[in-house]
Amino acid sequence: MRLFQFDTNSSKSKKVSRINDIDLTKWKEYKEIITDSLWIFDRRDNSGAHLGWYWGNFIPQIPRQLMLRYTKRGDWVLDPFLGSGTTLIECRRLGRNGIGIELNPDVAQKAKLLIEKEENQDKVITEVIIGDSRTLDIKSILNNYQINRVQFIIMHPPYHDIIKFSNDKRDLSNAKNLEEFLRMFGEVVDNVTLYLEDGRYFALVIGDKYSKGEWIPLGFYCMQEVLKRGYKLKSIVVKNFEETRGKKNQRELWRYRALVGGFYVFKHEYIMLFQKRK
Numbered sequence: 001m002r003l004f005q006f007d008t009n010s011s012k013s014k015k016v017s018r019i020n021d022i023d024l025t026k027w028k029e030y031k032e033i034i035t036d037s038l039w040i041f042d043r044r045d046n047s048g049a050h051l052g053w054y055w056g057n058f059i060p061q062i063p064r065q066l067m068l069r070y071t072k073r074g075d076w077v078l079d080p081f082l083g084s085g086t087t088l089i090e091c092r093r094l095g096r097n098g099i100g101i102e103l104n105p106d107v108a109q110k111a112k113l114l115i116e117k118e119e120n121q122d123k124v125i126t127e128v129i130i131g132d133s134r135t136l137d138i139k140s141i142l143n144n145y146q147i148n149r150v151q152f153i154i155m156h157p158p159y160h161d162i163i164k165f166s167n168d169k170r171d172l173s174n175a176k177n178l179e180e181f182l183r184m185f186g187e188v189v190d191n192v193t194l195y196l197e198d199g200r201y202f203a204l205v206i207g208d209k210y211s212k213g214e215w216i217p218l219g220f221y222c223m224q225e226v227l228k229r230g231y232k233l234k235s236i237v238v239k240n241f242e243e244t245r246g247k248k249n250q251r252e253l254w255r256y257r258a259l260v261g262g263f264y265v266f267k268h269e270y271i272m273l274f275q276k277r278k
């Protein structure tokens with residue numbers, strides 16, 4: 001796929017990308033944009049509506065970085081595991097339209113209120129929909145906005161049962177075992193990526209887990225689910241866990257456990273980038 005083309009309409013010939021707004025003639029000016037595969041953040045962005053109230057959210061810098069690289073102003077972004085709405089708040093800041101799906105109605109409602117508090121200078125649409133991302137009729141949702149494809153998808157599913165998000169059987173965090181979790185995750189992938197524009201990208205944000213003395217490479221298992229559906233792996237980013245207050249208090253205990261148990265304490269998660277083939 002050709003990612004870049006010369007924009008002949010502009011008086012000064014400008015190298016533009018088809019997937020973002022980066023002007024490559026000025027590439028040195030984009031200091032904010034990370035291009036390395038190791039992301040280290042020492043603190044989360046807590047500005048504006050990003051209150052960080054939801055246990056299991058991701059830091060706003062993740063959707064921000066991804067949207068700067070993989071979307072243009074006015075593009076449509078889909079987040080099938082919306083949680084507290086971090087992606088949609090960033091959509092408003094960056095002038096991208098966003099649709100978020102969240103199973104838990106209380107969480108969705110709270111997210112919606114907060115998203116609406118964020119300024120919306122570009123008058124983009126940021127829609128919160130309550131439902132099961134495995135089965136929701138995405139086509140009809142998109143039809144409401146007279147579109148039939150989105151340009152980017154961000155998936156931040158539960159890391160299986162590490163955090164139990166609800167008592168709902170349809171919640172991926174309630175999958176009875178790893179096999180069921182992967183099957184449910186695959187169902188979401190099938191249901192949503194059907195509506196991703198060809199040649200465009202989607203991101204999976206996921207961590208591993210530890211169970212009964214064994215490291216379970218959840219991230220790689222999920223990656224496999226995506227790869228077997230024919231998507232192209234473009235990058236695996238390793239991102240640090242910024243230390244929450246709770247973790248800081250337990251640091252010594254975990255260090256001791258690690259020394260006794262012969263393992264390393266989790267300090268990272270993955271952001272995997274896939275491209276839909278043309």
Ligand SMILES: C[S@@+](CC[C@H](N)C(=O)[O-])C[C@H]1O[C@@H](n2cnc3c(N)ncnc32)[C@H](O)[C@@H]1O
Nearest residue numbers: 057058081083084086103132133156165171172
């Ligand atoms: C890891 S959290 C996402 C957090 C989000 N990125 C944020 O910053 O707040 C995963 C979310 O997926 C939701 N979820 C679980 N199963 C789902 C399903 N089948 N359909 C839609 N949402 C689901 C959970 O309720 C939870 O809020």
